[in-house]
Amino acid sequence: MQPMGNDKPTNVPGRPVSPFRAAPQSSTPFISSGPVVGLEASGASRATTPFLSSGPGTILGASGTPQTTVPFLSSGPITGTQMSNYRSPPPPPVRYNGPSSPPPPTSYPAQDATTYQQTQAPRFPPPGQPVTPFRGPVGSSGPSPSGSFRPQPQIPSVPMGPPPQTATQMSSRSNMPPPLSESSFSATRPPPQPSLQGYSYGLPRGNMPPASAEPQLPAPRSVSQPPLQQAFPSSHVPPVHASYHAHQGGVVPPPPPPIGGPLGYNSREQIQYPNIGPPIGGNLQGLVEEFQSLSVGSAPGSLDHGVDVKSLPRPLSGDEEPIKILETFPLNCHPRFLRLTTYAIPSSQSLLARWHLPLGAVVHPLAEVPDGEEVPIVNFGPAGIIRCRRCRTYVNPYVTFTDAGRKWRCNICSLLNDVSGEYYCALDASGRRCDVDQRPELSKGSVEFVAPTEYMVRPPMPPLYFFLIDVSVSAVRSGFLEVVATTIKSCLDELPGFPRTQIGFLTFDSTLHFHNLKSSLTQPQMLVVADLDDIFLPLPDDLLVNLSDSRHVVDALLDSLPSMFQDNANIESALGPALKAALMVMSQLGGKLLVFQSTLPSIGVGRLRLRGDDLRIYGTDKEHTLRIPDDPFYKQMAAEFTKHQIAVDVYAFSEKYTDIASLGSLAKYTGGQVYHYPSFQAPTHQEKLRYELARDLTRETAWESVMRVRCGKGVRFTTYHGHFMLRSTDLLALPAVDCDKAFAMQLSLEDTLMTTQTVYFQVALLYTSSSGERRIRVHTAAAHVVADLGEMYRQADTGAIILLLSRLAVENTLSHKLEDARQLMQLKLVKSLKEYRNLHVVQHRLGGRLIFPESLRFLPLYVLSLCKSLALRGGYADVPLDERCAAGYNMMILPIRRMLKLLYPGLYRIDENLIKGPEEFNESSKQLALSAQSLDPRALYIYDDGFSFIVWLGRMLSPDIVNNTLGVDLSGFPDLSRLALLEHDNEYSRKLMRIIRRLREKDPSCFQLCRVVRQGEQPREGSLLLSNLFEDQAAGTSGYVDWILQIYRQLQSS
């Protein structure tokens, strides 16, 4: 950070040099109400006191009520004149924001003057103004500096660009909360609370004080340093924006940006929300333009594209949860459970039509919570669960109690309900119930109710695991049978729900082998059914037994399973009949069915044919048929399974085509998951299989569940995306659900105009816990309704948007060509950026700049990498069909954090960590841009996409490190694809393994298999790493820079 260097020079000399500023003023008088004023005003405030920053409020005139403080009045005229002076094109905010690199050598200004003249004349003062200190920073700081160097291409642009962190710094600052509102509100505010819960206990609803970001603010204010730079000294406070909302009282959407609308807008806003006073904050926010921009203007004929690669925004810190919403609505559930694509719901259909991105929510009902934040469990006992009579909403923190506590008003349908005698509690003076603090359901956004018998159609089922294991020759040969058997055996003690857990096994090749596990037996009995056309159960029961009773038989079976089929030469696989048999066994109870499949199902019902090797079909209209189930049998089975509360997890291990598209539909409609291990070989893959199977078996699972998302009047959830089956228009049937699955849904507006100011969402998941208790997990959240498109953009959540987009894209590939799916996404991106541009184009000169909202700064990159992701990339030759389908199924369940990790994997340079002392490895600070340019041949890198690690060894990496970490001598050219990275007895290896373990701990939902690849080792390097460096240009796809240019051109052209 370099707070002063750039700001002061810009402002201080700015004032006296009136002639040059006045000149352009005449051309753009409109800007006077824009942020330009703010810019200068802030300069004034810096010079005097922070109060002065209210200046622009009055200058905005129509909207601002003058704050009659003396310093303000005195500064008024000053700002006024400045305003007139300053109307000239504002230096784009980025200049202010990104001055993290030192001012350039003095030789630059001269060059700048000429270049700006040529290319970006409208935005810059005429070259006659020798304001050298002003120009210096201009050239050096913004993310768009390269434009200025264009005529001198020989000057290396690298040292000029700010480091990649600029983007984040920008972001935090462009959302500057106004110092004034800070000070004016601080008097009335209670002392800063340490945590969010604190608020919900202590304060009246509806007037929420701001939360955590606040304590940092007063200090810089008192110093009266340039508030822009100091208030948020670090880029590690991204959700600054929210604290600003919080100052407005928690009920009101933040005032509109001065940029976004003409004056009339501001005044209307005031009428609408009279309690917030003049929207000073809004004006102050205009200190900096609220959008981010990239300069992409290029002079005609110049070769340079004018984009500074280093300044492109990159999500190097991973997912940013929109926790700022918790400051506006402290009673909301945590964003890890429910995230909206934008926290500003459009008030009208016409507004929604202009928001070209998906509007919806991402629900992750059983997300893992850190220790200490567990969802509280509430048992209402005899009173029963309190719900609204009409809309069946569960009682939540947003309901209001009236009539001395005898009635409560539902926040979703606003029906007045009676409070039952058991639940009655008097209200205090402010209308709050006195017992709010003792009742988590009235003070927390996420609670879990213990459901009484009315919520059961049958006694709660026990956790049930049924294993359907392929024992044909390929299964034995690849070794997965043995790994599976030993893993299941090792997990038996940890299966949830002891002592009620039930277990059963069925093995199959061309016949079905049932296993009698009756507890009175000493050895399991195998019963073979060879009639595949007419499946029957050889035993009425004992195929499914209580684990604790029959433990010794189960152990014996698992011990003997690998050896039993050792010499099996059967190559057929009767999966269809086996599924039918499993359904017959499990239909009474439901549970979880784990299918282990190693070949293409070849006999009996549901046999599949080899497809996908016909090259001619690609690129035609029939291409998508390869990605949908071949045989309707699998869909029908999936429907039957869901009906009987059975979830199916598919484990597929095959070197050859297994038709994941068909098999996966079993998981898709039953809330299951597809695990794909292409060309499984026990020595290399067993660790991954072991870990993932163990996690599947032992993670906390919610059984026989249904989920419904209710929302307030005027909005409705229309389409749902994920692994589940719809039982009615809005009821998701989930036979089993766990912490690794998230669901996405899209909203639509029912009315043409929404009248309410806030809309509420409530996720309710009714399930049976492994302990046999029926529970309802309820997450409640609120969001504002706005009439302003700019506000929707400001409150957008890139993570949720990209998750919804990716699911839409994957579903699109099931009915269209890959190319169409990619183009559709690009179109959405372009349309939304275009709409955003139209929002600002009047007040700003945007020539040569690509502008985008700060909240969506990563969206173009994510869309690009989505287009290059395994499920959507290229055509026939780029990804094997099975892997593509498996990736598609995977993307349909991923929660946001893992999805973003997959779309922008981490790339870390770690050789220094290996050489240096025991310094801790810190991922976030070391993540590199995902481009081959980041790779240094002298170094060692780890690439982590959440599903696998790739260790990349540079060509010139010291052989010492290589040999020690790998444990083999690389000069002998060993086959690295077979090499397992193990811990060896030396310091390098130990450190490397420590780093890998650390990275794995960050994402426990999957085992990241570690693969080693050397630089130049083709084709492995290309397929493993280079094709996944999403910022690079690969065959037929554009790199990040080209992509930005492409988007920019489309914005300009259409």
Add this chain to the structure above:
Amino acid sequence: MVFVWITAFFLLIALIVLIIYQLMCLADLEFDYINPYDSASRINKVVLPEFALQGVLCLLFLLSGHWLLFLFCAPIVYYNVRLYQQQQHLVDVTEIFNQLDTEKKRRLFKLISVVVILFLSLFWMIWSMLEDDE
């Protein structure tokens, strides 16, 4: 000739009944009166009979020499055959909610065209009877 008209009339009535039945199942599903399993199985039970009736009707018009009515029928039959060939004639229980709108639209169109054919054939029948009388 009268036999042809009466057969056509009853075929058309039967077709209308079958299509309305399917539409009712879909509407019930939408308003959550029945579950998707029942709805899909009820609809799928009558899809093939409907197709068969449509085919018979078309053939009847062709054989009895009512070219114009045949031309009205033929597109529907062609459409049915294509659906059958693509294996899309049955509703898919797993995706029924996503396809609800298209399925309803599809059947409404069919209903409208069948009703139009009904009126046309009634008109034709009366016309030809009046001509016979003369």
